[in-house]
Amino acid sequence: MPIYAYRCDPCGFQKDHLQKLSDPVLSTCPECGEETYAKQVTSAGFQLKGNGWYATDFKGGPPPAAAKAQAKESAPPCAGGTGACPCAGS
Template sequence: MPIYAYACSDCGLQKDVMQKMSDEPLSTCPECAKETFSKQLTAPGFQLKGNGYYATDFKNKPASCAPCPSASSCPSASE
């Protein structure tokens, strides 16, 4: 079940609520009982894993690497 972020525009309460996608959005604030409780827009929290997804490096490596000040801190020194 997804977790939705809600906020009350009247009292300022912010709350995360786990509910089904088919459930009606909440509108009544549990703190002040006014109809000013609404969903907030948030960034999705998922990660792509598996073959074909390059999370930490690029598909094509750069042709040349700039000189590093010390060989121990250069990421391409271990290759």
């Protein structure tokens, strides 16, 4: 279950709440009782450390599929610049 940070603007009360994804968003401040309790945008609570795929793959450039598509787009046309490519069966 994710932990969400909430804050009430008028009174400044802040608290983290453990909630299911299906739980309704809280709106009533537990401190002052106003309907101004709002969910805050926070950063993810984990970091990728070590030398796994996220640290080594694609570090030097685009992923292989993107590199292949980019090479295909920049390749010169076949058959003397007419655009027709006899090697592709067209």
